[in-house]
Amino acid sequence: MSTLLVPPPVWQARAVCGRPELAPLFAGESADEMAEAARVCAGCPVTGECLDAAMREEGSAPAKDRAYVRGGLTPTERATRYRLSVAPVDVDPGLLAQVEALLRDGLSNHDAGRRAGMSTESVGLIRRALGIPARMTPRPTYPSARAAFTALAAPLGGSHGHIVWKGPEYIRIGTESYTRYSPRRVGFEVAHGRRPQGRLQSFCEHKGCIAGGHATDQTLRDARPRSRRRSAARRRG
Template identity: 25%
Template sequence: MNPSSTRAISTDHTPDWRLQADCRRPGYFGTDHWFPTGTKTRKDREQAADAKAICRECPVALHCATWALRRREEDGIAGGLDADQRRSIRRRVMKEQLSSEQTADVIRAAWAKDAQGPLVDTYLRSTRQGNDGHVWWRGLKSSYTVAGRVFTPRQLAFEVGHGRAPHGQVKSICGEQFCVAYEHLTDGVVHWQREHLATAS
């Protein structure tokens, strides 16, 4: 190569994954949103749950979580995990000598558990047990925001009971219009399965 050449040298360039993070978008939440002051107050817990929910939807959430684990980040929400969760996962990774793929599975499992927690809390707090297995919603609002997501009572009840978001409209099959017992609710998938089984038999 000619040492006097002024032509730029071509090198591989890998874009920084952090530039793709939702939390870096202009006009998004301020930095403080990712650093709740604790877990003692309901406001702090809701802030942490909301931050985690936003993280889990981010296109680089897994990169962020593994980066925070490697760096032993001790503060704030990163990759949808709080500091206690990261410490727990780090201990397990070290103890069981988990591979990158196995670590990713553990992270995803923590996300799934976190996603269910606030929903279960809201369901238990907002319902009362009726007769004949029916469950009634206490509130009068048609939608509720939980961990950054908006649900109707039936959608929330369905996800708590079935462990997944509903597909299509959620309907009651018990004959009680306002029942939110998740055993009495179907979505498009459950309805299709029921019809398919009925046809097969």
């Protein structure tokens, strides 16, 4: 009984990695070796065919069961590519990279979605597809609104006094017990030296600005001249 030998695909003859002097590089598994191999792959005319073949052969295998750089991607990158290909979410590559960076920075699904303009559910699908563990660290707690403001707020620049928030959607203020604070509440308390009364309303044209001087609470609204209150009521009506 004879065994038929299947010839290698035609594209393999054009692969840069087929050069004898490059064989040791593409058999290396260190980070430096794989980085250099990926650089070489970037100039290869058959990178696409190589990657397609690797993805078919490896299927759903985890990164630990994949080896070497193939098609310009490391084992981890190929495993991630597979997980994303079967994830039930269609995301622009640029937006996907932004969401991945936010998740790896430790943001929750909700906070990452808020910054990227994506639903919490879609971010959760991306987290699972990328294999990024759920955030286990508690929300940050600060002794005062001023401390939180110093750590997480920053001026936007320009002459309008806009302030942007660099932290999560909510934080904790307190020592023995804590109170849940929104960024806008932090900004108001720092600016006015007191906690807001009633609902906080922003009148700032810059989305996301938390400057306390760009918002009012019920006390400030009640203190406005009656004529201005009547005008505001007519505008709302």
